[in-house]
Amino acid sequence: MIESYLPIFIQISVVIVLAMLLSGLGIWIGVKRRTKQKLTSYESGLEPVGAAKQRVSVKYYLVAMLFIIFDIEVIFMYPWAVSFRELGLSGLIPMLTFGLLLLAGYYYILRKGGLEWD
Secondary structure, three states: OHHHHHHHHHHHHHHHHHHHHHHHHHHHHOOOOOOHHHHOOOEOOEOOOOOOOOOOOHHHHHHHHHHHHHHHHHHHHHHHHHOHHHHOHHHHHHHHHHHHHHHHHHHHHHHHOOOOOO
16 A cells, blocks of 8 residues: 555655755855845835834734635635536525625625725
């Protein structure tokens, strides 16, 4: 039985060795000229302004969590959409219920002002 997993173990071993080899080669061969420009933080082409430890509004995290929730919704809908013809009406009713519950949750979030940025 273990013989059937041998190709997987070999592939994982080759990947690990190759990753370590290429990382070490990059460190060994890579250019090490440190300049002030290279050591500055860079994001979106803008110069950093202010302290790194600024408070972030809770609304930011709420929108991020809502995005993840609705992204997971799509993950649940994809297999259903692929097998929609085989499921027929027995698959349509549960998915409509699922969609209506998500729509009700989205409506609740809108009514509570969860997506408003003041």
